[in-house]
Amino acid sequence: MSPHSTRRTTMRALVLDRPGAPETLRLSDLPVPEPGPGQARVKVEACGLNPVDYQVAAEGHPDWTWPHVLGLDVAGTVDAVGEGVTGVHPGQRVVFHGDLRRPGGFAVYALADTTTLATVPDTIEWAVAAGLPCAGMTAYQAVVRRLVVTAGDTVLVTGGAGGVGGFAVQLAARAGARVITTASARNADRVRELGADEVVDYRTEDVAARIRDLTDGRGVDGVVDTVSPESATANLSLLVHGGGLASVAGRPDLTVVAPFTIAPSVHEIALGAAHSHGDERPRADLSAMLGELLTLVADGHLDPMLSRTLPLSEVPSALGQLSERHVRGKLVYTASG
Known part of the structure; x- marks a missing residue:
């Protein structure tokens, strides 16, 4: 000692x-x-x-x-x-x-x-x-290490006003991506300050429909899901071909995606492991x-x-x-x- x-x-x-x-x-x-x-x-x-x-x-x-x-x-x-x-x-x-x-x-x-x-x-x-550690490194691992977000990408971050979501919004924006996030109306201005380009009110809007509208039907290159396995599963349908999803709060059900279609990559973030x-x-x-x-x-x-x-x-x-x-x-x- x-x-x-x-x-x-x-x-x-x-x-x-x-x-x-x-x-x-x-x-x-x-x-x-x-x-x-x-x-x-x-x-x-x-x-x-x-x-x-x-x-x-x-x-x-x-x-x-x-x-x-x-x-x-x-x-x-x-x-x-x-x-x-x-x-x-x-x-x-x-x-x-x-x-x-x-x-x-x-x-x-x-x-x-x-x-x-x-x-x-x-x-x-x-x-x-x-x-910084838990929320910041989880977002860093998701955005920088796993999804490798770059300029020109469109990225969805769920829960942009939270710890992981807020850091993910910032890191994706810093990488040059177009960032769409979900947040309540009272937090909309704050997540825009962090770098979100578009904010979808998950309480009042159909999130999937709104994102398809915002992307002219294309979808997103990456998703950082901070909510739940069910949310992550639903967001798989928003990915473009070859897109990636980083799940922070539970794995999505990949059986909802037909084999050899959008070919998604799914990344489980388990920092403490x-x-x-x-x-x-x-x-x-x-x-x-x-x-x-x-x-x-x-x-x-x-x-x-x-x-x-x-x-x-x-x-x-x-x-x-x-x-x-x-x-x-x-x-x-x-x-x-």
Whole structure:
């Protein structure tokens, strides 16, 4: 263990005693975790809130021990490092997307695989950094890595006012694509600010019919679906020949597409599975993607969409609001309140 490690033995944390809804979370004192080989202990300055927090909390996970600490997207300062760690040092400003099988960042300290750490520039605030990993990297993987969106493409992003959707709109627009997104009327101006060329009100309009109208019947080159397997399945019919769909919230049913017709490519985005089903290369790629996003933010090319920061005590109610699927942008817990 690093000689720079803290002398504290307990820390404040927001814990889940058993599978349940966000309101069952409670504040408690837990032992300060010690970094093992290849790990760093991070003093948490901010932690992003994501739908996966309440989704996994509802069912629990077989690898959890109780009580469990949620929170995947952590930004803070390295406090100590474990055996064999090189290239990471106490005092370093970092951000990472954690392993949902392990205790997370709704606490004073969190552990991270050092392979996944990205350095946070001094010009970027903690809350901004913590709002990027899950939503930002999911969008980045969908738009940049899987769909390879380029100038001249027409791309549909569902849920453009949300975290993943908002980042996907920005990244697709930055690539030069024509971006169509779904959003409620109250969020129409905001998603246009992010780069959407056309906004379809999913509450009042026939989305498929409207998109065919907007594209003169052609359809779209790519879809980033953030809603559901049913939504992804329906959106397959909007793809042009050779188009691609990136599913964030569940796989579409490919049987609705006749073989050897539009020849779609379907990409399942499972960011966190880099921890559970990947080797060192995809885990290191988490750091690389985060580095790209941090650079875009630092250079003013990406809006981090930070909508609200909150203290640890307000995280349960904020996760409840997030579960209603009407939160715009990113909510982030900050140690400073």
